[in-house]
Amino acid sequence: MDNLAEKQFAVRKASPPGCTEVGMVPSVENNLDPTSDEALLVKVSNSKSKEAFDQLFDRFANKVFAHGMKIMRNEQMAKDLVQEAMLTVWQKAPLYNMDKGNVQSWIFTITRNRCFDMLRKQKRQSAVLSADDIWPAGFEDAEALSEAERGSVEVQISQIEKLVRQLPAAQQAVVEQIHILNRTHEEAAQFLEIPLGTLKSRLRLAMGKLRQSLGTES
Template sequence: MTAIRDHRDREAFARLFGHFAPRVKGFLMKGGTEASVAEDCAQDVMVTVWNKAHLFDPSRASVATWVFTIARNRRIDLARRERRPEPEDLGWGPEPEVAQEDSVALQQETSHLGRALAELPDTQRELIEKCYFGDLSHREIADVTGLPLGTIKSRIRLALDKLRHAMG
C-alpha cells in the first residue's frame, strides 16, 4: 500500500486488487448485496483505494481495515440510495386539504419543536440542523466541522433524546 501511496505503483496495486477485490465482493454479498451489484461496488471500492491512496496512514489503520472501511461506507451509500423512492413512485398532484384543526395542531407542534431546538446547547443544535435540515451524513458533518465521528454521533443522539423528552 505504501508503494501505491508513495509511488503510484501499478504492479503493487494489481497485487492489492487481486487480494482485496474478491474479499470485498464477498463481504458485500454477506451483507445482502446482489452479486452483480457487489461486483460493481467492489470495483468502485478499489478505484477509491487507488484514488485516495495518498490518505492511507499505516499508523491509524491496517490496509485491510482501511479497504474494508471504504467498502462498508460504500455499502451504506448503496443502501441509502435503494431506500429513496424513484420519481415515478412519488405522488403527483396537489396534496389533499388538511383539516383546520390538524393545521393548528401542526403549527403548535412546529412552534413547540422550535422552542425545544432553541433550548439545546449550541453544539448539539448546530449538529441537528446540519443533519436534519442540511441533509448531511454524520461523516460529512465530521468532515465539515473537524470533529471526530464518534463525537458527532454522541451529540446528535443526546440532542434527539432531549428533543423527544421536550416533545413529550
C-alpha cells in the same frame, strides 16, 4: 510551517545528509516487509505503482465482493461495490495514514462506507449524510489542526532539541527528515517508506506538540 521552531532547526541543516541525529530513533517502517499490504499501499501512494495496486486488488477484490453479497444479496451490486471500493482505495491511497490503523482496517472501512452509500441510494434515503460523515477518517485530525498556530517566543535551540527527543520515535524521524535534513515531504515519505498522508499527519502532530510545549500556541 514558517514558524520559529523551523527557523531554529534550520540552524542545524548543515549536518551531512543521512547522518543520525542524537536521539533519533530509526523508524520501524524502514523495515516494512515488501510483500505486506502496507508496503504495497505505500508504493501505490508514493509512486502510483500499478503493479502494487494489482496485487492489492487480487488480495481484496473477492473479499469486498463477499461483503457486498452478504449485505446486498445481489451479484451485480456486489460487483459494483468491488469497483467503487477498489477505486476509492486507489484514489485515496495518498491519504492513507498508518497511524490510524492497518491497511486491512482501512480497506474494511472503505468497503463498509461505499456499501452503506450504495444501500442508501437504493433506498432513496436522505442525501444529507454520507458514510464518510458518519465514519470520518480521523477524529483526532481535527484536534491536531485546531492546535496548530504560530507565535514568536525566543527559545533556546537546546530546549527544542530536548523537546524533539521527547516525541514518539515515528514523529522524531519525520521532524528530522523535514526540519533537520531539509527534505521535501515527498522525499521524506519515500525515505521512511510511509504514505505521504501519514508523514503529513505525524509532522502536524509533532509540530503541534512542540508549539504547545514551547508556548508558541496562539
